[in-house]
Structures are given as C-alpha cells and as structure tokens.
Amino acid sequence: MAKYKTAALKSWERAKEIRADYYRNYEAAHEKGGLRWAGGAWTFDAVPAGLGDDVYPITSEPYGATIAFQKDFSDRCLEAAERAGYARDLCAYMRNYWGSIILNEYGWAEPGEERKPFPKPDFVWQDHICCSHAKWYQVVSDLEGGIPEYCVDVAIGPYEKTTEHGVDYVVGQLHDGIEWLEKTTGRKYDDEKLIQAVYNTCRAESTWAEICALNKAIPAPLEEKTMYSLYVLGTLQKSSKDVADFYEELKAEVQDRVDNKIAAVENEHSRVMTDTQPPWGFLRVFRYMANKYGCVSVGSLYTFALIGNWVWDEKGNFVPRPTPQSLGVEIKDRDQALRVLVEWELSKPEWQHFYHPKYKSDMMIQIAKDWSLDGVMLHYNRGCEGLSLGIAENRLAILEAGFPVMVFEGNMGDEREFDEARTVARIDSFMESLGVPKLE
Amino acid sequence: MIEMFQEWYENRHEYAKYWKEKTGGKVLGYFCTYVPEEICYAAGVLPVRILGSHESQDVTEPHIFAMYCPFCRDCLAQGLEGKFDYLDGIMIAQSCLHVRQAYTSWELHVPTDWSYYLPMPHAVQSPRALPYLVEELKKFKTALEDWTGKKITDDDLRRGIEILNRDRQLMKQVYDLRKREEPPLSGLESMYMVVASQITDKEEHARIVEDSLKELENRTLGRPIGQRLMILGSEDDDHEFIEMVESCGSTFVIDDHCTGTRYFWDEVSLDGGDPLTAIATRYVNRVPCPTKDWPVRTRTPHILSLAKEWDASGAVILQQKFCDPHEIDIPAIKRALEDQGLTTLFLELDVTVPIGQFKTRVEAFLEILQEEDLF
Numbered sequence A: 001m002a003k004y005k006t007a008a009l010k011s012w013e014r015a016k017e018i019r020a021d022y023y024r025n026y027e028a029a030h031e032k033g034g035l036r037w038a039g040g041a042w043t044f045d046a047v048p049a050g051l052g053d054d055v056y057p058i059t060s061e062p063y064g065a066t067i068a069f070q071k072d073f074s075d076r077c078l079e080a081a082e083r084a085g086y087a088r089d090l091c092a093y094m095r096n097y098w099g100s101i102i103l104n105e106y107g108w109a110e111p112g113e114e115r116k117p118f119p120k121p122d123f124v125w126q127d128h129i130c131c132s133h134a135k136w137y138q139v140v141s142d143l144e145g146g147i148p149e150y151c152v153d154v155a156i157g158p159y160e161k162t163t164e165h166g167v168d169y170v171v172g173q174l175h176d177g178i179e180w181l182e183k184t185t186g187r188k189y190d191d192e193k194l195i196q197a198v199y200n201t202c203r204a205e206s207t208w209a210e211i212c213a214l215n216k217a218i219p220a221p222l223e224e225k226t227m228y229s230l231y232v233l234g235t236l237q238k239s240s241k242d243v244a245d246f247y248e249e250l251k252a253e254v255q256d257r258v259d260n261k262i263a264a265v266e267n268e269h270s271r272v273m274t275d276t277q278p279p280w281g282f283l284r285v286f287r288y289m290a291n292k293y294g295c296v297s298v299g300s301l302y303t304f305a306l307i308g309n310w311v312w313d314e315k316g317n318f319v320p321r322p323t324p325q326s327l328g329v330e331i332k333d334r335d336q337a338l339r340v341l342v343e344w345e346l347s348k349p350e351w352q353h354f355y356h357p358k359y360k361s362d363m364m365i366q367i368a369k370d371w372s373l374d375g376v377m378l379h380y381n382r383g384c385e386g387l388s389l390g391i392a393e394n395r396l397a398i399l400e401a402g403f404p405v406m407v408f409e410g411n412m413g414d415e416r417e418f419d420e421a422r423t424v425a426r427i428d429s430f431m432e433s434l435g436v437p438k439l440e
Numbered sequence B: 001m002i003e004m005f006q007e008w009y010e011n012r013h014e015y016a017k018y019w020k021e022k023t024g025g026k027v028l029g030y031f032c033t034y035v036p037e038e039i040c041y042a043a044g045v046l047p048v049r050i051l052g053s054h055e056s057q058d059v060t061e062p063h064i065f066a067m068y069c070p071f072c073r074d075c076l077a078q079g080l081e082g083k084f085d086y087l088d089g090i091m092i093a094q095s096c097l098h099v100r101q102a103y104t105s106w107e108l109h110v111p112t113d114w115s116y117y118l119p120m121p122h123a124v125q126s127p128r129a130l131p132y133l134v135e136e137l138k139k140f141k142t143a144l145e146d147w148t149g150k151k152i153t154d155d156d157l158r159r160g161i162e163i164l165n166r167d168r169q170l171m172k173q174v175y176d177l178r179k180r181e182e183p184p185l186s187g188l189e190s191m192y193m194v195v196a197s198q199i200t201d202k203e204e205h206a207r208i209v210e211d212s213l214k215e216l217e218n219r220t221l222g223r224p225i226g227q228r229l230m231i232l233g234s235e236d237d238d239h240e241f242i243e244m245v246e247s248c249g250s251t252f253v254i255d256d257h258c259t260g261t262r263y264f265w266d267e268v269s270l271d272g273g274d275p276l277t278a279i280a281t282r283y284v285n286r287v288p289c290p291t292k293d294w295p296v297r298t299r300t301p302h303i304l305s306l307a308k309e310w311d312a313s314g315a316v317i318l319q320q321k322f323c324d325p326h327e328i329d330i331p332a333i334k335r336a337l338e339d340q341g342l343t344t345l346f347l348e349l350d351v352t353v354p355i356g357q358f359k360t361r362v363e364a365f366l367e368i369l370q371e372e373d374l375f
Helices: A012-032 A059-069 A069-081 A092-103 A131-144 A163-187 A191-214 A224-237 A241-259 A284-292 A301-305 A335-344 A349-354 A357-370 A393-401 A420-434 B005-008 B012-023 B037-042 B072-081 B097-109 B129-149 B154-177 B186-198 B204-218 B239-247 B275-285 B297-311 B324-339 B354-373
Strands: A035-039 A055-059 A123-128 A149-153 A270-274 A295-300 A310-312 A317-319 A375-381 A405-410 B029-031 B046-049 B088-095 B115-119 B227-233 B250-256 B315-322 B345-348
Touching: A012 A035, A012 A055, A012 A224, A012 B324, A035 A131, A055 A059, A055 A224, A055 A317, A059 A069, A059 A092, A059 A224, A059 B037, A069 A092, A069 A191, A069 A224, A069 B250, A123 A131, A123 A163, A131 A149, A131 B324, A149 A163, A163 A335, A163 B129, A191 A224, A191 A301, A191 A335, A224 A241, A224 A284, A224 A295, A224 B239, A270 A335, A270 B129, A284 A295, A284 A349, A284 B115, A295 A301, A301 A349, A301 A357, A301 B354, A317 A357, A349 A357, A357 A393, A357 B097, A375 A420, A393 A405, A393 B227, A393 B239, A405 A420, A420 B227, B005 B012, B005 B186, B005 B204, B012 B029, B012 B097, B012 B186, B037 B046, B037 B275, B046 B186, B072 B097, B088 B097, B088 B186, B097 B275, B115 B129, B129 B275, B154 B204, B186 B239, B204 B345, B227 B324, B227 B354, B239 B250, B239 B354, B250 B297, B297 B324, B315 B324, B324 B345
Parallel strands: A035 A055, A035 A123, A123 A149, A270 A295, A270 A375, A375 A405, B029 B046, B029 B088, B088 B115, B227 B250, B227 B315, B315 B345
Antiparallel strands: A310 A317
C-alpha cells in the first residue's frame, strides 16, 4: 500500500499550453507583423518587451534542451554542427541550436506535422556571464548570414560585492541597448511596457522560489522531473504576465498539496537533490529512483534558482526574495526600471558560482539541511561549462558538511556522452550506501 | 645573450626566489594577461604569471572536472604541488571560466596571504567598459596599497607604465626582425623571450632584450628557414612542440598567442592624462582574448594582417582541449586565413602532447605547403 496519496498536477495542461504558444508565437511572429528575437534564458528579456506586445523571443538554452529531448533530431543537429567544424566538447545546447540552423529545421513541431524551417530571428538580445554566451550568437550570425547582435556583460563579480559603478556599467549597457533596439527595429520604445515587464520578472522569479520552498514539506509535493517542465517557463519568458500569473496559480495548487499531504512520489522514503541540467533525453532515471526506491529528488540549486530568486535573511535562512513591489518600490521611469531589474537579476543564486564555488557550496549545503535531504547527486555535465564550473569543489564542500554525494557523468544535450546503464548502477550503489532498500 | 630567456623560462622559481631575497619585495602570482601589471610595478610588487609545467600530474582531479582545459589544471597542479610556495599573493583578472577555476581552487587549497579577483569587463567593445574598469583599477590600487603598506602615487604609476611600455617596444623591435627573409631567431627563442617577460623583472628583461637586439642584428639561425609559419590559438608555451615543428623544415615567424604578441602588442598611451585611465584604456583596447572578442570578431583582421605583414605561408592553429572561447572562434578564423591563401593545420593540445603523432601531421602539412610552392 502506498505511503502517501498522490495526484496529477492540475496546472500541468496550462504549463504545456504556455510552452506550446511560446514556440508557435515565435514561429508565426512575422505573419502578424511582429518581430522575432533570440537570446539566452539568462538575458534581460524585460527590455525588448518595451518594443511591443508582438515581439517574440526564442531563448537558446531551453531551445537546445527541447532538441536534446528529441534524440534522433538532436543527433542530426550535433553531427551537422560537427561537420561545420565546431568542436564536440562545446556547449551541447549551443551545438543543438547551431545544428538546427544548419539543417534549417525548427526544433518545435506540432504533433504529427513535419518540421518547418528554422525561423530566423530579426535580432539578437543576449547577455554574457559564461564564456559561450555572447560568442554563441556570433556563430548564429555567421550561419544566418548576419543578424544584428547586442550583448550585455553582467560579469561584475558576486552579488555580495556589488558596487555602484558595477551596476552603472550594466545599466549603462542596457540604456545603450534600448537605443540600439530602436535603431535596429525602427520601433519607438515604450517605457511603460518595460516597467510592467520588470514587475512581471520579479513576480515570476519570487513566486517560483516560493513554490520551491514548499518542497521542504514531507512528502514533497513536487519532484524534480516535473519541476523541469515548470521552471522552464521562466527560462522562456520570465518577463511575461502569463508566466508570472501561472506561477501564482501553481503556488496555490502546490500549497494545497502540502496542506493535504499529496505527494509527488507516493512512497517517499528518501530525499535527494541534484545539480546542473539533467541529461534531457534520460529523465526516466528520476522515475527509476522514485519507483524502485521511493527516492524523490526535491530539486536542485539549478531548478530552484536559475529562475527563482532567493536571499539569505537576517537569521541566515535561505528564503525566496521578496519582490521590490511587495516592499513598496514603485518604478517611475526607464532608468529606475533598469536599475531595479539589474539589481534583482544580479542577486540570483545561480549567477554567483561564476566567481567562486564557495557561494554555491554554501547554498547547496543550506538546501540539503532545510529540505531534509539524505544525499546529493551531482551531474558532472560535459555539456555546460558554465554550470559545471566549480562542481568538483562543491562536491568536496558538501561531503565535508556531512552529506553523502553521488557523482555521475553525462551531458545535458548530447546523448552520446551519457551512459544510462552505468548511471542506474551508480544509483543502485548510492541507495545501498544510504541504506535505502528497494521497494517491495 | 638570447640564451638567458630560456634559462629564465626553465628556472622561473629560482629567479623569483632570488628576486625576493635580493629586494625584499613581494611576489604576486597571476593567472591571466589581463592583469594590469603596471600597477603592480608601481607598488614595487613583482607579478609573475602562473603557467603549467607540461608534466602529467594526478592532483587536480578532485578539484577541477576533467572537461575543463588542461592548461587550467596544469596551473593548479603547480600550486597544489607547492612549486609556487614563495608567492606572497595571487590574483586573476576576469577572463575565461577555465583558468578562473585554477584561481579559485588555488585560493581554497593553497595557503596564500593575499588574493584578488579583478572583474575585468568582457564587453570591451562597449563605451561603458572603460569607466567601469577605471573604477575597478582604483579599487585594485587601494587593495595593493593596503597589502604592501605603501602609497602608490601617480608618479609610481607612470613609472610602472614606462617599465611595461619599454619592454613592449623592445619586444616589438624583436618581432620586426622576424619579418626578414632570414629571421635571426626561431619561434621557440621568441616564445622564450615573451614568456620570460611574464615571469621576470621587466626592467631586467628589457635590458637583456636590448642587448639581444644588438646580437640579433647580424645573427642567422644557421639553418634553412623553410616554411614561414604563423602560430595561433589557446595559451601555448609548449617548447617541445614548437621545437619539433621548427625541426621539420619550418620557422614560426609570427603568432597570435597570450604567450606571444597578444601579451605585449599594445602600449599604454599616457599623454599626460590620468595614469589609471590610460592603463584601463590599454586593457580595454588591447588585442582581445576570444572571451572578450564580441560582438565583432576583431581578432580576425588583426590575425590576417599579422600573417600578411610577416609573410606567413601557413598557419598552425592550436587549441587547448576544451578551450571553449578559442574553439568557437577557430572555424571562422580558419576560414578567413584560408580565404587569404594560407593553408592551416589544426591541432588539439593536452598537458603533454603526442609529439610522434603530431610530427607526422606536421610533416604532411609542410609537404602540402612545399607542393604549393612548386606548383
């Protein structure tokens, strides 16, 4: 008999709908007289929102992951990028993305329909914190025969050491970027739309963190495989009202699951977290853990904080960061909007390890304590130099803090670098070392 | 005289220890050539670049995941093995993620009195980079003052600038000699000269370069020059590899490396203005590392111009395995070189290189170039 009751997530269909609309809208933008732009999941997407409601983005990392999930198509994309001379050890999302352009096939296809040609963006709006971010789009521009590119450097050091001149540097680039957007698109910029997009960004990111905080509950109302499909909406368009509204609806549902002890894994016996992007083509390993051992992965710093925004409170707790609007901040003009946005985004936990692994280690250890974890599974991800950065030091720090750690090597977007059988065998050994028996 | 550079290269630790004993000054190990050494010299500190040893090691695996470049792991190994135990401090100027891990793991595991992370901007093509870097250099100067207990005046900064500029000018004179039909020094000797300038007192280095220039004026290599080659790509101070290529009937006449031209090519233009602004301007405008070369790929025309001016007939493109910034640029740069009529050879480096296998490929490459000469 199951230990807890469980139920499908009611918000699931709405999440799927938002994602499908996102890819459809990008593809069809020109039919409606709109614009398409491309940039990363990390970019300040609230800024192009000021160009109008008919300006649609495609964010590169989720697009690369979408391709990775379609293993046959991904293989063709990866091989196309390699044939064009790009090294096999580069970011796997990037290679999937480039391959999709080289093959001229769009990674999103309606069920039963043939792939359409890759919809060329009108401009690139990117930011740069990992070595590949800005350079990714140099190659996109090469492959597409030239696309105007604007990229914002955000690497001004860890948030705890933020300086006024550092914020000025990033805000200044955004001011220049708005002028560039007007010149490039021929559109007049609407500051009111920017302000609303900034509010939406903060609301979406704070609410997603609140949802993740609810996963401290035992049993966990969400498991990570499901969370991947939910957090991704923020990576698509964190500044959109639809995404912010959805997260509020989702939070209410997750709270209800907590109140009624509705579990994500009906036989939850042990809890772990992971790290970095998963091997997208092999998410069934999470099902294996749940079904075989009653082990639930409650999330990761990646799922919690690539989109979610968190803060250390005065008591040293790691908590969702309250939005500026909830603290009474009223944005009145463009400069203030950009400053609020920059200060907000620079504080995101997933941005901190770029400067030192100690920031990430501290947060992961706190999560391990507060989310009542039995162990940690680190994905040594060959596909992402940005998020695997410092991971070996994180392992040492987490072990030193007393949490068992399992390491598995793979690649988020290149199935040729993931050994599923070996990973499953490692999971078996890890569960045995944690003293977690197989379910009857 | 020119042999001195090799001696310094091979005995860098002894040199730094001796310098410390002789002057009583502090030695600062640094991880990337974006570190503004002018300010270190102004503070009376000797900056020495932390480089690898090209020897296999087994100490970095617990600290850096193996998908990061062999260079950063080799650098960290030097610290973990205690080879830089004389350092008084370490620093990095923000560049690629790979070498950043060597710095952060060093800070975590190698006892160090002083450590500094300079967030050198990446958007060097933005007008916002310069004012930001000026402010960061002010912070860095203050941190150095606190560390050394010595106030750094504008005159000190000007002196630091002059020391660096002098060495840069002399190195450019050396490189000019390599344009000759019969270059008076090999690519290997040239590499020793540049790397030696990264690990020795630049005033002393400049004196020896100045003397060497006299020697080089009438020097010949005493062997056929063979094919004139350019070398470019990721960090490379692998003397064994360079020596092998040059022993197969070729001479490296020019490079685009951070152990070569990229390190010394641009001077600080003082013109009586604020010294920190002048220094910041140099680092923003210098020939960039690919990490900072966006949105426009400015290195490409620079590389093409070097190849043309030094009359290279082929280019060896080297990449440290897993070096993402170079890997992304290489296809475009390779195409541009080939469009200009240069044949290219692409090779991927690890901490140690398979000299035998590479030799076969280099010989085939040189044969292709010779055929092009014939027909």
